[in-house]
Amino acid sequence: MTRLLASQKFRRLAFQSGFIVCVGLVVLSAILVGHRNIAAQGIATGFSFLERTTGWPVNFAVIPVTAGSTYAWVLWAGLLNTMLVGFLTLLLATLLGLVLALFRVSSNTLMKLVGTTYVEVFRNVPVILQVFFWYALLTHLPSPREAIRLGVVVLSNRGLMFPSATLSGADLLILLAAVLMTGFALWIPARRTGAMLRWSLAGVLLATFFAALLLSFREIGEPLWSVPELKGLRFVGGITLKPEFAALLIGLVLFGAAYICEIIRGGLLSVDRGKLEAGTALGLTGFQVNRLIRIPLAIRAMLPSLTNQYVWLMKATTVGIAIGYPDYFAIVSTSINQTGQTLELLALLMAGFILINYSISFAMNRINDHIKIKGRS
Amino acid sequence: MAETMPDTLIGAMAPPVIRSGPAAWLRKHFFATWYDAVFSVLFAVLIVWVLQALLQWTVIDAIWRVENRDLCTREAGACWAVIESRGRLILFGLYPFDEQWRSTLACLAIIVTIALSCLPAFWSFKRLPALWIAGFGIFVLLMRGGFAGLPLVTSEQWGGLSLTLFIFSGVVVIGMPLAVLFALARRSSLPVIAKSFGFFIDIVRSLPLLALLFAAAVVVPLLLPDALAGNKLMRVVVAFAIFFAAYQAEIIRAGLQSIPNGQGEAAVALGMPYWSRVIDILLPQAFRNTLPSTINQAVITFKETSIVTIIGFFEVMASGNAAIGNGEWGNQYVEVYVFLALIYFVFVFGLSRYGAWLEQRMRLGHD
Numbered sequence: 025m026t027r028l029l030a031s032q033k034f035r036r037l038a039f040q041s042g043f044i045v046c047v048g049l050v051v052l053s054a055i056l057v058g059h060r061n062i063a064a065q066g067i068a069t070g071f072s073f074l075e076r077t078t079g080w081p082v083n084f085a086v087i088p089v090t091a092g093s094t095y096a097w098v099l100w101a102g103l104l105n106t107m108l109v110g111f112l113t114l115l116l117a118t119l120l121g122l123v124l125a126l127f128r129v130s131s132n133t134l135m136k137l138v139g140t141t142y143v144e145v146f147r148n149v150p151v152i153l154q155v156f157f158w159y160a161l162l163t164h165l166p167s168p169r170e171a172i173r174l175g176v177v178v179l180s181n182r183g184l185m186f187p188s189a190t191l192s193g194a195d196l197l198i199l200l201a202a203v204l205m206t207g208f209a210l211w212i213p214a215r216r217t218g219a220m221l222r223w224s225l226a227g228v229l230l231a232t233f234f235a236a237l238l239l240s241f242r243e244i245g246e247p248l249w250s251v252p253e254l255k256g257l258r259f260v261g262g263i264t265l266k267p268e269f270a271a272l273l274i275g276l277v278l279f280g281a282a283y284i285c286e287i288i289r290g291g292l293l294s295v296d297r298g299k300l301e302a303g304t305a306l307g308l309t310g311f312q313v314n315r316l317i318r319i320p321l322a323i324r325a326m327l328p329s330l331t332n333q334y335v336w337l338m339k340a341t342t343v344g345i346a347i348g349y350p351d352y353f354a355i356v357s358t359s360i361n362q363t364g365q366t367l368e369l370l371a372l373l374m375a376g377f378i379l380i381n382y383s384i385s386f387a388m389n390r391i392n393d394h395i396k397i398k399g400r401s
Numbered sequence: 402m403a404e405t406m407p408d409t410l411i412g413a414m415a416p417p418v419i420r421s422g423p424a425a426w427l428r429k430h431f432f433a434t435w436y437d438a439v440f441s442v443l444f445a446v447l448i449v450w451v452l453q454a455l456l457q458w459t460v461i462d463a464i465w466r467v468e469n470r471d472l473c474t475r476e477a478g479a480c481w482a483v484i485e486s487r488g489r490l491i492l493f494g495l496y497p498f499d500e501q502w503r504s505t506l507a508c509l510a511i512i513v514t515i516a517l518s519c520l521p522a523f524w525s526f527k528r529l530p531a532l533w534i535a536g537f538g539i540f541v542l543l544m545r546g547g548f549a550g551l552p553l554v555t556s557e558q559w560g561g562l563s564l565t566l567f568i569f570s571g572v573v574v575i576g577m578p579l580a581v582l583f584a585l586a587r588r589s590s591l592p593v594i595a596k597s598f599g600f601f602i603d604i605v606r607s608l609p610l611l612a613l614l615f616a617a618a619v620v621v622p623l624l625l626p627d628a629l630a631g632n633k634l635m636r637v638v639v640a641f642a643i644f645f646a647a648y649q650a651e652i653i654r655a656g657l658q659s660i661p662n663g664q665g666e667a668a669v670a671l672g673m674p675y676w677s678r679v680i681d682i683l684l685p686q687a688f689r690n691t692l693p694s695t696i697n698q699a700v701i702t703f704k705e706t707s708i709v710t711i712i713g714f715f716e717v718m719a720s721g722n723a724a725i726g727n728g729e730w731g732n733q734y735v736e737v738y739v740f741l742a743l744i745y746f747v748f749v750f751g752l753s754r755y756g757a758w759l760e761q762r763m764r765l766g767h768d
Contacts, residue, residue: 039591040591043593047597054625057625058624131437134441137444137448145746148704148746148753149745150718151704152707152711153738153741156738157738160734161734164734340609342609345611346710360619366623367620370612370616374612378604382607
């Protein structure tokens, strides 16, 4: 017996089995207690509630949602809302972050000052405070009758209104085809066609499809743009960004851009100066040094942090609930209040976010694998 | 080698002209190229315009005293009278008016704790935990009272900045030991332990903080016997601490990985037991190597305490919203949000500057 206890192999085995038993007991007792408490409240378990109609309205959705929609449909609408605001945030924050990073690495002192001030102001204030601020600002705008007009953009307390292209389903399909074809053209290996040919091919394809889009698929005289116009007490036409959506998007983009700026700047600064000087010594121009040496190396350095930041921003969309934007979390929490199906809905909540975040990590890791310097680790 | 040499040598280039003096400095930093010049002029105009407008709004046209609040209109500057009128609500929440000096002292205790833990003299495995437990203890005793003639104030009445600081320090005090535990467990040589903690950490990291806090506030009481459930604030602080620990554990793990293997092996060769090896050899180095990331994590945590406002706690963000929530000061939202932003900015900017300075100093030590 003592020999058995002294054997390290046995002790390791015993410790790990003990751990499994403890975790199992905790989970089991939680399930038992939970079952008893839920039964005491008279709530049915299981996912059958997903088939029921909700009976409450949702104030913003990209798919048609009414009070008669089922829980499954409304939850799907919430997930789409999260993805809409999330992916738009990633796109816009990356663009703004890139511009700010270029400001910060420029040799111009004033541009540096503007970039640095922006980053320090927007990074050091909680994102929820910024979202509250923009929401208050947007809802305190004048009513539609006294709306502020900045050119074709209209600002009122009903939201931000922009002119929109009048696109039919067929137009959208063509646009999708154009983007896919352009992507395919760019994807053809450079050494077979030559870079110039590849780019011009892409340009020609894109132009052809845009022309086809604009000319052949619409009635003669039908306007290309729909502009918001005041009719009675409200605006019609154009595209309206509701205050909830606009405030959340603005807040997240301005906050995210400050972080992304720092990641991009770090990436650009991480490129060894010797490599840039070597490029100059080989007779490359400043633009070529940036395009061929600096940016490819910088992207490799910044991708892992950028992935983390993207996942973080995706999760940060949950603050939308504070101003009434019906994102996935908001829909789940309202559903919990209405049905009491707490555990099932929390499982769906976790599944939704794990799905989105793992897709981002997966896509970014694929990009990383594709561009990383081959032959090293 | 010889055949690669050119027949004739390329003529030597002239040495670069070194310019100095104010004109050269101006040219280098503002007018290096024609587009630099355009940008410089544009940005100069922009900066002057923004600064002028800011000064006008915050100081020159501002209304400072509550007596003059009738002058607060859309056209006037900042109406700082709202801060005079609602400042106490924002800073102390619903804490009893006569006892607010205790809330102030408690906040100071936490601020002093944060400041002291920035001093290298406190960076030891005995002093740092002792400092934080003492600071946190003083805070809770002062806020709660119920002894030596101080009236009892339960945590439901805590609010404002002191609740923010309570959540922050509670998360750090509970989360830091948890983070060490998670990091060690994930690096354990026992496969079951390492795998299950790895899985747990990854799941927590992929969830939004808000979802975790919401689950702690709403779901945990369903799963725990009533005796264990505790009050809502405690549950939320513990859930927040687990979230913090999952992130901090990965930082500590990176720090542990950066230590050369020889260090641990030398300790084994000397016959040091596991815990002594970890506490005296590995963890001090791991923490030292990852100080900047740790401070960054603390900064993020401080900002994220504002999230608890959504699940119904009256911390400084929520009390700020309450200050403008009723009709009386409803139009002064910009002033109140600017005031809140300044409060967060002081803490967050101070800590992150300190982190940057530390990083600089450590880099100097290494080179």
